[in-house]
Amino acid sequence: MGKPASEDILVARFSDYLAAHRDIHFPHRHSFYHLAFFTAGSGSHTIDFEKFPVKPGQLYFMVPGQVHSWFFSGEIEGYVMNVSAGFFNAFLQDADYVERFPFFSGVSAEGVVQLPKAAIPVVTAQFEGMLKEIKGEQAYSQDMLRLQVLGMFIAVSRASRQGESRQELPHNYVLLRNFRKLVEQHYMQLRLPKEYAALLYVTPNYLNAFCRHMLGKSAGEIIRDRVLLEAKRLLINADMSIAAIAYQLNFADNSYFTKFFKKYAGTTPEEFRKNIS
Incomplete structure (x- = not known):
């Protein structure tokens, strides 16, 4: 009060x-x-x-x-x-x-x-x-x-939502929210769509088709994008080494993390860090 x-x-x-x-x-x-x-x-x-x-x-x-x-x-x-x-x-x-x-x-x-x-x-x-x-x-x-x-x-x-056409069935939004929530909770450990499909009691093919329909991306891309986003978030902390970030994100080694980051972000972790500082 x-x-x-x-x-x-x-x-x-x-x-x-x-x-x-x-x-x-x-x-x-x-x-x-x-x-x-x-x-x-x-x-x-x-x-x-x-x-x-x-x-x-x-x-x-x-x-x-x-x-x-x-x-x-x-x-x-x-x-x-x-x-x-x-x-x-x-x-x-x-x-x-x-x-x-x-x-x-x-x-x-x-x-x-x-x-x-x-x-x-x-x-x-x-x-x-x-x-x-x-x-x-x-x-x-x-x-x-x-x-x-x-x-x-x-x-x-x-x-x-005024004027917005919402023809999707309510259970589609529940499934999407549940998938996103699971990715948020487990993206550091679980990287494969089949692991999330099992948690959601759907097949991997269904989950991929569903994600493409709802978001225009495969389930694998959504998981990968979340890992990449966390890498970018961690890179703004200048006190954290690239090796420490790779370890925290559960990559086998620093070079594998750097290859992953360059492939999907278009730049190395060091270059990305330099550009945002």
Whole structure:
């Protein structure tokens, strides 16, 4: 009922957040969900090494572990939210509820939402309500914040799906979410589609055909892309040697890792590190 603990949730105007985090343009990662909503300004935002142009009415949703950096031009305004994975746990019976929103898939492009014009004032008002509530001056302020944040997630999800044809069967989205979750949990140990197919109780051929239909990639490519992404994320840490990264990612040796990285990233790990520093 008091002021929410800062490690659970932070809501701020973007200009205030920028003033307190001046090194925000360097690539960095968070251990919490990170959300930015732009109402004015321009520039670019890079999430997991994929660059997006910043536009008013845009929301960026990031899951824990994603690497991102900003490059702004003009007066930037909007809102920032950091929220811990456990913030909703005291409120929701389903611990995985938040992950079901499409923008929290962990795929960069799916976490970028351009709101229709009619939805911008609605989401702006929701953030303003959170800024008032986060002061914690009234009873049940933390529970009200949980309601407001979940309400905003639902409003954004509805608005971003307007006019979108969703002919896919619901069980397809459940299977896709389960596959992605398994890859996230096991990509360092399990590298073969047949291993994931067994965990999902489907055949390897079905899993490959399903992934091609839903994502335009084979199951093997999705697993490989996740390994490559983690290698890139680890390479931003200059204190970690290439050999240590290869070991952490479960490669047999440093040279095998370097060959893998060059084949799929188009550059050596050393060159990649040099270009992002």
